[in-house]
Amino acid sequence: MRIQLHGRFTIEIGGHAVDQQLPGRRGRLLVAYLASHSHTPAERGSLIDLLWLPGQPGPGAAASFAALLSKTRRVLAPAEIAGRASLQLLLPTGTLVDTDRATAALHDAHGATAVGDWRRAWTQALSAVFITQREFLPEFDADWVHQLRARSRRLHQDATACYAQACLELGGAELPSAERCARRLIDTDPLAERGYHLLMRALAGRGDHGAALQVYQQLRGTLREELGASPSPTLAALHVRLLRGGQSG
Numbered sequence: 001m002r003i004q005l006h007g008r009f010t011i012e013i014g015g016h017a018v019d020q021q022l023p024g025r026r027g028r029l030l031v032a033y034l035a036s037h038s039h040t041p042a043e044r045g046s047l048i049d050l051l052w053l054p055g056q057p058g059p060g061a062a063a064s065f066a067a068l069l070s071k072t073r074r075v076l077a078p079a080e081i082a083g084r085a086s087l088q089l090l091l092p093t094g095t096l097v098d099t100d101r102a103t104a105a106l107h108d109a110h111g112a113t114a115v116g117d118w119r120r121a122w123t124q125a126l127s128a129v130f131i132t133q134r135e136f137l138p139e140f141d142a143d144w145v146h147q148l149r150a151r152s153r154r155l156h157q158d159a160t161a162c163y164a165q166a167c168l169e170l171g172g173a174e175l176p177s178a179e180r181c182a183r184r185l186i187d188t189d190p191l192a193e194r195g196y197h198l199l200m201r202a203l204a205g206r207g208d209h210g211a212a213l214q215v216y217q218q219l220r221g222t223l224r225e226e227l228g229a230s231p232s233p234t235l236a237a238l239h240v241r242l243l244r245g246g247q248s249g
Contacts, residue, residue, distance in 0.1 A: 007134035034089035041086040102131040122166035128159035
């Protein structure tokens with residue numbers, strides 16, 4: 001079984017898409033919510049409130065939900081929506097949920113980084129980047145979706161930075177990828193230092209110390225104008241090494 005929450009919401013069972021068989025938008029939203037919170041049971045009443053937004057559940061909402069739940073359970077088998085007062089999605093062994101895969105991949109990438117296994121860090125970080133570059137549940141508009149969408153974007157930034165670092169350590173043909181990722185990080189968050197740090201290292205890695213020094217000046221000007229702050233000691237030390245023609249690592 002495979003559930004895709006990033007990009008087009010998709011459910012596959014045995015290689016066949018079944019998401020279109022769910023009972024309408026509420027059926028899709030129910031499964032999307034339960035799959036996104038698979039480790040935490042959800043109260044039945046809270047789910048009804050969530051599915052009826054932006055309106056209010058009427059007198060027949062409980063019966064309508066019971067019918068919707070029954071149809072959804074049939075579509076999802078062998079997965080199970082367990083419980084009565086509270087409900088939880090229980091997935092068969094081997095089910096792939098893309099959000100869980102991205103989180104696990106990034107965790108493994110950080111572990112590989114800690115021990116200097118840069119090829120494994122490269123592979124796992126790139127896997128997380130590929131998944132999280134697609135927007136989380138773009139067809140839905142709800143507060144819980146917005147919260148998880150923001151979390152996904154943070155995960156994407158973290159995965160991008162981890163991938164860029166792995167590219168830097170591997171060097172050679174991977175340096176252009178490090179540079180692209182670093183520029184993307186700066187564009188997304190121009191006040192965060194890690195993008196500038198990675199970009200300075202990538203530029204210096206290909207021998208362009210002048211461009212790397214210009215990046216530092218860009219950072220210094222941005223921080224002064226926006227925050228009245230200066231670059232961190234780590235960036236300042238890298239700046240000094242580059243001025244002296246030293247290594248960027």
